[in-house]
Amino acid sequence: MIPFLSLKDITAKYAEEIHEAVNRVVDSGWYLQGSENERFEQHYADYIGTKYCVGCANGLDALILIYRAYIELGILHRGDEVIVPANTYIASIMAIRENGLKAVLVEPDEQTLELDENKIEHAITSRTKSILLVHLYGRCAYTEKIAQLCQKYNLLLVEDNAQAHGCYYGKQRTGSIGDAAGHSFYPGKNLGAFGDGGAVTTGNKDLADCVRALANYGSQKKYVFKYHGRNSRLDELQAAVLDVKLRHLDEDNRLRQQVAKMYYDGINNPSITLPIRLDDKNNVYHLFPIFSNQRDALQKYLSDNGVQTLIHYPIPPHKQECYKEWNVLDFPITENLSKTELSLPISQVITSQQVEQVIDLLNKFEKLPNTTC
Numbered sequence: 001m002i003p004f005l006s007l008k009d010i011t012a013k014y015a016e017e018i019h020e021a022v023n024r025v026v027d028s029g030w031y032l033q034g035s036e037n038e039r040f041e042q043h044y045a046d047y048i049g050t051k052y053c054v055g056c057a058n059g060l061d062a063l064i065l066i067y068r069a070y071i072e073l074g075i076l077h078r079g080d081e082v083i084v085p086a087n088t089y090i091a092s093i094m095a096i097r098e099n100g101l102k103a104v105l106v107e108p109d110e111q112t113l114e115l116d117e118n119k120i121e122h123a124i125t126s127r128t129k130s131i132l133l134v135h136l137y138g139r140c141a142y143t144e145k146i147a148q149l150c151q152k153y154n155l156l157l158v159e160d161n162a163q164a165h166g167c168y169y170g171k172q173r174t175g176s177i178g179d180a181a182g183h184s185f186y187p188g189k190n191l192g193a194f195g196d197g198g199a200v201t202t203g204n205k206d207l208a209d210c211v212r213a214l215a216n217y218g219s220q221k222k223y224v225f226k227y228h229g230r231n232s233r234l235d236e237l238q239a240a241v242l243d244v245k246l247r248h249l250d251e252d253n254r255l256r257q258q259v260a261k262m263y264y265d266g267i268n269n270p271s272i273t274l275p276i277r278l279d280d281k282n283n284v285y286h287l288f289p290i291f292s293n294q295r296d297a298l299q300k301y302l303s304d305n306g307v308q309t310l311i312h313y314p315i316p317p318h319k320q321e322c323y324k325e326w327n328v329l330d331f332p333i334t335e336n337l338s339k340t341e342l343s344l345p346i347s348q349v350i351t352s353q354q355v356e357q358v359i360d361l362l363n364k365f366e367k368l369p370n371t372t373c
């Protein structure tokens, strides 16, 4: 069987270093807010290219904390509008709404799968204060035009970098382009922990200080509470593990890019569409999405032949039960992507042989006539 992602194999690759790090933390007797967290925050800030990094409990919290801090600092106000891609993972939207801000969904571009720069301006109103730009699938979503719109309308640019650790825009890493960025270290992400983890990166000291306080019960000084905070911290074990994996991240992303190259060069079934190919610098291939009008049949065929795939994502946010008031809305591009998308196995541990096998199966897949099932 070719698994979608083998976390076991990824961990095994760095077993020695990871065991050393885990043992060090266990033996230290210090498990929260210590030197491991401090070291990882410094290393991750250096890696991303921002002055500040604040560890937190998960990627959703990272985004919640950023918007919450902007409200606490008086820069955003409840009811302000935030533009967000309609095809994002639901966490991006939850982070906006959790703060009493209004999420305004905008369609992606069909070719790039990222927020459509040409549809943003139409969605801007006098209450629009921010864009939450999601580098979905590991692809850089930032563009010159988005930069211009942020400047023209004085919008805060927040990056959701949960799927794009290590990706570049020009000479800058994603996560260092906007005013602030949220990162997730969910195990399956390009940089993944042994459980939940997240971080905020920013060049803004006031924001970093506020996020750090909010993540620690709203406290900057022990037992003195400045804000209505929450408890959202990155623990020492996760920080130690992440610090090991961060050292290998660029190399791991390069291996993903090699897999992607094989897919791009090898897949030639006319019934399968691949997203527009970006320069490797601009795509760290968190996922490798392909598109087919016979997606469900294709998924079953691959599964019958021992290849595990996933769908990102089968139900768009506006069609979810938790957002009933949005269910009547039409976002045809997003809806079509959700019906045709299939994510192929990709990681730093999948072998060339396995990738060839997947390509071979895809090229042998016969398009079914629309009338039969």
Ligand SMILES: *Cc1c(COP(=O)(O)O)cnc(C)c1O
Binding pocket: 058, 059, 060, 061, 088, 089, 091, 092, 134, 136, 160, 162, 163, 183, 184, 185, 186, 196, 197, 198
């Ligand atoms: C994974 C993910 C998140 C949330 O991260 P968690 O650590 O799972 O909370 C947010 N946005 C996007 C785009 C993601 O893929």
